Amino acid sequence: MTDHQFLGVAEFPDKNEIKEALAKKIHDLDFENDIETIFDYIKCSKRIVPKKEIVTVENDPVLTDEYREIIKDFGIEGFDTPEKLIGYFTSLYDNPSLRFHKLLWKSAIDSLSIYDYNKRLDYVIPVVEFLCKKSFIKPEVLRLIGESLPFEALSAEVFKEDNPFWAKYNFVCGLLQSKNIEFELYADILNTGQFTSEELDYMFTQLMISSVEYRNENYRQAFSILHQQIADDIKPAFIVEREFNILHKIISLEKKEEVPQIYLSRIKNAFEKFPDHEEFLYLRIKILFESNPPEKFREQVISALKIIPGHSKCLFLLGKCYMKLGISKTALTIFENLMEMHPLNVEYVTNAALATRQYIDSCFKVSDQKSQNKAYYINIINFLTEKKLFSEIPHFASKISEEDNDLKALLLYAKDAETFLLTGEKDKAALLKAIDLASDKEVVRKIKEYYLKELIIGPDYEEENKFIRDYYQENAANAVANYKMALFYFGLNEIENAYTYFLKSKEINPSNIRNYIYLARCSNYLGRSEETMAHVSIYLMHNTYDVMANEIYCDAAYSLKQYKNAYEGTKWLLSICNDNERDAKYFFYFTASLSLYLSEHNEKYYNLQYVNEMLGLYDQYPKPNDFWTNDNGSTSMYWAATLCYQIGHYEKGAEYLQCILENTKEHNWNLTEKCLQLLAECLLGLEQYDRIIELIEPQVLKVLEKNQYDVSVSQATFYLSYAYFAINDHESRMKWALTSVYCFMQAENPDTAWAENYLVNNLAACLEFDVKKSIIPIGKAYLEIVKTPNPNHIWVAYTLANAYSANGEQNEASRYYRICFEFGTLFPGVYTEEIKYAEQFLKTFHQ
Structure with missing residues (x-):
């Protein structure tokens, strides 16, 4: 049965469907006797990956806001007076739907850069006046304002307490320095579209005042400000939630036996207004836990959990309640x-230890009443052995006859478990003896599971081949047995068999998260990227910091061309690795995925600042020792250079490419070829033609020494020709143009149409710039490459004939004039003057 079938949801449910299905499954279960089943459903709901919400461009840090298009409607052409700028700022601020769109502010602020220092100084006082009245702006906008205008220039002039402007200036300077960081926490939460600009400012003000009181430990005052100053009929859920948090703080500190009436009334009102608010439900339960007796609280928290069944904090409070009830x-x-x-929540670990102690103490108290119940004591001894509480075992063992073989087996098992805890070694002979002694099937199974625990994949599994197979035959429907068989085959590198058994183990016990990482490893090895992604995504929900799992996620995402996921996954992976754990492949995924993701979008949306920050991260992380000997390392730098080219950062791109050419392995010519091409494109962007020649020509010549017309340098030779054209060295230009054409023609399916146009253009340039020695080679190349006759053949043949004639080679001239004339018969009415001349030459030549 799949998780979807177990929970009763469709294949791609959304979050609400998962939540509703979970609530339905546990509604009629007993939260004491059926607690394991309840958690099976809860953990199942956590493993189901919900349907992803569509992420708009505005929420994607890699790309700029989609609101770039909105700017067109504002007609921003620069603000040549402070009045125009403040008028625009006011129109943004007073419209809640526009106030927090950074790009609309940025476009106006950036327009001031065209003015000199003195001109920008004129804007400072009006902007100070504006920010004193309208200060609730996002930190990024305040940063831009602070960087664009010379506020510091006024400091000496206004630094007088009797100056009325001093207080305003001082306030704004403090605002620009703090950048409203705390305000950003509230901005988007409260701006839901239901409030006017004035209402938003009023609520922001009360929140900030309340926060000051809270930091000063005036908790009652902090609560009263929110409770009394903002009317209930307009108060949003976020502010009510803040009130509840402050209430809980007050109750916890004052340790009142009963919750004051005002608090109960506040809770009641909030629930009438927001009956389905999950966080309010939890806050209410948290307050009730502090004030109600455990018997009453148990009913209250269970009622809440039937509404929000997967809420860990509510479940924790239920556990604490059960502790109080014993x-x-x-x-x-x-x-x-x-x-x-x-696993990182220390509070859960601590309370689990307390509950363990309480449970054992309760077992001590009732142990004498269970004197005839052997199964009870066996279960307790098993429990103590699993919890590694070996000192408690003798008391319970004394309640069973010393001659009982099951007890003897359990004591051998417990003794070995204690030794293994201290030394890491098992006495296999003693464990096999224990297995032979025991008659209770559950005892035998426990000891066998322990026997197989902590085996090293490979050698230990091969050594225990028969034991594992026998254990599986006895417990074919057991999850652990299937898991051990899977590990056995995994060690033998029989991945398909391993995958089959891991899958069976997962179906029997979906809660064993280790199944998912091995399923991901197997499916990744087998090249099943979609399955890999499904398995590893579940595992990562529980093991976010697992380096190998994150690497597999990136493998799968990249293979599936999910470049955004691959990039974000690798960014996280690089951040959690120690310096000696970062593989060259991680750097490759980081830059390649980001570049390919950008390529999926129009370049007008590229967030240049963000991409530069990511390149800074790429530079910052220490590279592994094999970075240059591993193709992934050098290729990652190529993609970093590609990113630079995409955002117009050509100089940085050229630096990366030079670094590759200096360090990469000589045999990796495919990469060198790409680097030469991209380096030329970067240098073209910088209009540094001399550097193109200096850096690329020696590399290309090395290749051409081995192969006169190597297709791999076709693009590089094309750029060399262009560079020589740019510096007016037309002879070198034509030499590389001709080489470029011949290199291009070595491709598997060369573009003859391109070659034709390129040769015709360069032949014309030879005539224009009087490059006489290149006319004949280029013309002959044209007639050799372009086999299908067309009107250009007339002109090319005519030009060749003229060149030979000028050189005094009349026989060759005669041959090409004849070719010109013959092509002319195929295309009457074209190049008539040239054909006429050719005909006249031939008549004269043969007289």
Whole structure:
């Protein structure tokens, strides 16, 4: 059964569908006796990857805001007076739908750069006056304002306390320095479109005042400001949530036995207004936990969990409630499951330890009442062995007859587990003896599972081949048995078989997250990228910092051409690695994926600042020792150079490419070929033609020494020809143009039409710039390459004939005049003067 079938959802559910299905599944379950089943459903819901929401361009940091198009409607042509600028600022500020669109502010601020220092100084005082009245602007906009205008120029002039402008200037300077960082937390949350600009400013003001009181530990005052100063009928959920957090702080500090009536009333009002708000429900439960007896609270928290069943904090409070009620086994189950779902949460770990202790103490208390119940003591000893609490075992072992073989087997198992904890070594002979002694099937299974635990993939699994197979035959429907068989085949590199058994293990016990990473590794090895992505995405939900899993995710994303996912995954991967863990492949995915993702979009949306920041990260991370001997390393730098070219940062791109050409392996000519081409394009962008010749010509000549017309340098030779044209060296230009054509023609399917046009243009240039010695080679190349006759053949043959005639080679001239004349018969009415001359020459020549 798949997770989707188990939870009862479609293949691609959205978040709400998952939540509703989960609530439906657990609604009638008992939150004490069925707690394991409840967690099975909860963990199942966490493993299902919800349908992704469409991310708009405006939320993508790699790209600039899609609102770039909006600017057109504002007719921004520069603001040549402060009044025009302030009028525009006011129109943005007073419109809540536009106030927080950075690009609309940036376009106006950037337009001031055309003015000199003194002109920009005229804008400072009006902008100060504006910001004193309208200060709730995002930090990035304040930064732009601060960097664009010379505010510091006024400091000496206004630095007098009796100057009325001093207070305003001081306020704005503080605003520009702090950049409204705290305000940004509220800006987008409150700007939902339901409030006017004045209402937004009023709420922002009260929030900021309340925050000051809270930081000063005046919690009651912080609460009163939000409670009394903002009317309930317009108060949004975010502010009510802030009130609840402050309430909880007050209750926790004052430790009141009963919640004050004003708090209860506030909660009641909030729930009437926002009945489905998940966070309010939790905050209410948190407050009730502090004030209600556990019997009553249990009913309240279970009612809440039936609405928000996967809420970890509510589940935690239920566990704490069970601890108060002495129901420690259920509490332990809750905390252990929460630990599994949130392994970095110390509070869950601590409470799991407390629940374990409470549960064991409760077992001590009732142990004498269970004297006839052997199964009870066996379960307790198993539990203590798994928890590594070996000192507690003798008490419970004493309740069973010393002659009992199951007890003897369990004690051998427990003793070996304790030794293994200290030394890392197992006494396999003792464990095999324990297996032979035991008659209880559950005891046998436990010992066998322990026997197979911590085996090293490969040698240990081969050594225990028979044991593993026997264990599987006995427990073919057991998840652990299938998992061990999978690891056995994985060690033998029989990946297809390993995948089959991992899949069976996952279907039996979907909660074993290790299945997902091995399924991802197997499917990645087998080249099944979609399956790899599905498995590793689930594993990463629980193991965000796993380097190998993140690498597999990037492998799959890149193979599936999900370049945005590949880039973001690699950015995260590079950030979590230690310096000695960063593989050259990670750098390749980082730059290649970002470049290819950008290529999917129109270049007008490229966020140049962000891409530059990412290139800074690329430079910042230490490279592995094999960076230059590993193709991924040098290729990653090629893609970094491509990014530079895409955003117009040609100088940086040229630096990357020179670095590659100096360091890369000689045999990697494919990369060198690409680098030469891109280097030429970068230098063309910089109009540095001498550098094109200096850097590229020696590399190309090395290649042509081995192969006169190597197709790999066709593009480079083309750029060399262009560079020589740019510096008016037309002889060298024609030499490289001719080489370029012959190199291009070595391609598998050369573009003859391009060659024809290129040769005709260069032949014409030979005549224009009087490059006489290149006329004949270029003309002959044209007739050799362009086999299908067309009118250009008339002109080319005519030009060749003239060149030979000028050289005194009349026989050759006669041959090409004849060719000119013959082509002329194929295309009557074209180049009539040339044909007429050729005909006259031939008559004279043969007389």
